[in-house]
Amino acid sequence: MKFFRSVGEVFGYSPFQSLAQHARMCGRAVGLLQQQFEALRKENFDEVEELREEIDELEHHADQIKEEIRGNVTKSLMLPVDRHDLLEFLKVQDDIINNCEHVGHMVTFRKVKVPEDVWDEFSVLLSKLMEVVNHYEEMVESIRQLIETSFSKREVQRALEYVPVIEQLEHECDLIQIGLHAKLFNLEEANPLDVHLMVTWVAHLGYVANAAARASDRFRIMVLGR
Amino acid sequence: MVLDIFIVAAAVVGFYVAWNIGANDAANSMATSYGSRALTLKQIVVLASILEFCGAAFFGKKVTHTVAKGIVPIELLDHHLVVFGALAALLSAGFWITISTYYHLPISTTHSIVGAMLGFGLAAVSQNHLTLDQIKWNVLAKVVLSWIISPLLGAAIAFVVFMLIRFILLNRFASESIEHVFRYLQVLTASYMAFAHGSNDVANATGPIAAIMGYSGEVPFWVLFFGGLGIAIGIATWGYRVIETVGKQITELTYTRGFSAEFATATTVLAASSIGMPVSTTHTLVGSVIGVGLAGGLASVNLKIVQKIIFSWIVTVPVAAAMTISLYTLMVVFV
Numbered sequence: 118m119k120f121f122r123s124v125g126e127v128f129g130y131s132p133f134q135s136l137a138q139h140a141r142m143c144g145r146a147v148g149l150l151q152q153q154f155e156a157l158r159k160e161n162f163d164e165v166e167e168l169r170e171e172i173d174e175l176e177h178h179a180d181q182i183k184e185e186i187r188g189n190v191t192k193s194l195m196l197p198v199d200r201h202d203l204l205e206f207l208k209v210q211d212d213i214i215n216n217c218e219h220v221g222h223m224v225t226f227r228k229v230k231v232p233e234d235v236w237d238e239f240s241v242l243l244s245k246l247m248e249v250v251n252h253y254e255e256m257v258e259s260i261r262q263l264i265e266t267s268f269s270k271r272e273v274q275r276a277l278e279y280v281p282v283i284e285q286l287e288h289e290c291d292l293i294q295i296g297l298h299a300k301l302f303n304l305e306e307a308n309p310l311d312v313h314l315m316v317t318w319v320a321h322l323g324y325v326a327n328a329a330a331r332a333s334d335r336f337r338i339m340v341l342g343r
Numbered sequence: 344m345v346l347d348i349f350i351v352a353a354a355v356v357g358f359y360v361a362w363n364i365g366a367n368d369a370a371n372s373m374a375t376s377y378g379s380r381a382l383t384l385k386q387i388v389v390l391a392s393i394l395e396f397c398g399a400a401f402f403g404k405k406v407t408h409t410v411a412k413g414i415v416p417i418e419l420l421d422h423h424l425v426v427f428g429a430l431a432a433l434l435s436a437g438f439w440i441t442i443s444t445y446y447h448l449p450i451s452t453t454h455s456i457v458g459a460m461l462g463f464g465l466a467a468v469s470q471n472h473l474t475l476d477q478i479k480w481n482v483l484a485k486v487v488l489s490w491i492i493s494p495l496l497g498a499a500i501a502f503v504v505f506m507l508i509r510f511i512l513l514n515r516f517a518s519e520s521i522e523h524v525f526r527y528l529q530v531l532t533a534s535y536m537a538f539a540h541g542s543n544d545v546a547n548a549t550g551p552i553a554a555i556m557g558y559s560g561e562v563p564f565w566v567l568f569f570g571g572l573g574i575a576i577g578i579a580t581w582g583y584r585v586i587e588t589v590g591k592q593i594t595e596l597t598y599t600r601g602f603s604a605e606f607a608t609a610t611t612v613l614a615a616s617s618i619g620m621p622v623s624t625t626h627t628l629v630g631s632v633i634g635v636g637l638a639g640g641l642a643s644v645n646l647k648i649v650q651k652i653i654f655s656w657i658v659t660v661p662v663a664a665a666m667t668i669s670l671y672t673l674m675v676v677f678v
Contacts, residue, residue: 195643
């Protein structure tokens with residue numbers, strides 16, 4: 118079927134579905150990290166390695182989506198949000214999954230010997246992180262409603278209600294991190310290299326939460342800055 | 344006897360142009376309803392064929408008159424020259440639309456036929472059958488102006504309509520229930536659109552044929568009937584495929600958006616028909632969709648198409664005119 122002239126060209130590339138997909142991948146990456154820490158605790162190192170690979174692949178796929186969006190959101194597109202705001206939002210959102218990838222690698226560097234209560238703390242931190250990204254995903258998912266209603270006041274309000282919640286959860290992550298750092302530095306028996314590595318894990322898990330909070334802030338700027 | 348062959352040829356080519364209008368232009372206008380899934384393909388084909396035909400047969404005479412007699416004063420020419428000229432115009436327009444359709448260019452049939460008729464007039468001038476100031480430049484200027492105004496007016500109406508929907512409805516009620524209501528309203532605008540399109544675009548085929556008939560007063564009904572039939576057959580035999588293909592490209596046009604764009608386009612085109620201005624429905628529709636986008640109704644609008652449309656304006660008129668001049672001259676010299 119070649120013989121036609123189309124009015125369809127007036128509809129340009131829409132980045133919003135891909136944005137939501139990218140956010141879902143960030144959420145999935147944190148879920149994999151959580152599994153990875155569980156495997157680590159059980160000293161199931163084959164699984165740890167498998168999960169690292171899975172996170173790697175996910176990150177790579179997320180990068181492709183990011184490239185697709187960047188390559189298609191050109192100046193000749195008329196979008197309901199500012200183009201620069203959108204790209205900035207994407208950039209920060211991408212930091213979530215990038216940091217997940219870092220942690221995914223760092224846990225394979227060394228087989229650490231850690232007391233059970235430290236593992237407990239890690240699992241609390243990861244649950245909290247999961248909570249952050251779950252809210253984050255829901256927030257980004259709401260962009261579909263926003264577009265459908267042409268950014269009606271009610272939908273904008275509903276979407277932006279997530280932002281303070283995410284920020285609060287990120288703050289709670291901070292507190293857990295501080296406690297964990299204090300605990301790690303006081304492990305008198307532990308190998309200093311183990312401590313050093315775990316401190317780095319904690320810091321990077323913090324970056325994941327941080328990126329989610331910053332991305333939700335960029336999301337708000339994008340939605341309000343129309 | 345020889346002249347009769349030319350008249351038959353003009354009828355055949357005219358029918359081809361009408362068929363093409365149905366297969367492509369009408370289908371494009373109706374694809375918005377298919378893209379939003381307001382109607383099924385079968386419903387659209389039936390609805391479009393009937394209403395395009397009605398629009399053409401009962402409302403197409405003013406625009407047909409403009410194309411037939413508005414630009415070239417055919418009453419001042421010998422009948423056989425008019426037959427040559429109209430046939431040359433139909434052939435060039437038909438050829439040009441075929442090429443541009445093959446290459447998927449957003450060319451307007453309207454612009455092709457107006458350019459072609461102008462070419463006929465200029466050829467007659469060059470052979471001293473007319474003087475340059477006998478060509479109705481003021482009508483041509485109005486037509487060109489209507490080409491610029493119609494997409495802008497479409498955009499403005501669509502902008503206002505969608506803004507109203509947005510602030511009165513989308514801000515207050517659940518979007519699902521609004522879309523549900525507009526699903527039915529879009530059936531109305533789709534019909535409105537088909538009627539308006541038929542009333543305007545039929546002239547691209549019937550204008551030259553009416554010129555050959557050399558009528559006085561009103562355009563004969565059977566000419567419009569003939570054009571309307573060609574459009575309806577075009578939709579039924581090929582247009583449905585175009586509706587399907589184009590409809591798949593425009594899925595993001597929900598019922599409220601589709602309603603706004605169709606209402607704006609149909610209103611603009613019907614207004615143009617009532618004052619006898621041949622405008623491009625496709626270009627008006629593009630303007631209307633951009634209007635909905637400007638009102639914040641769409642996830643993404645590709646503004647590059649504006650450049651393409653402007654480019655098509657610049658190219659189509661001279662190309663169609665030049666082709667007509669060549670064909671007409673050949674006919675006059677050899678027949």
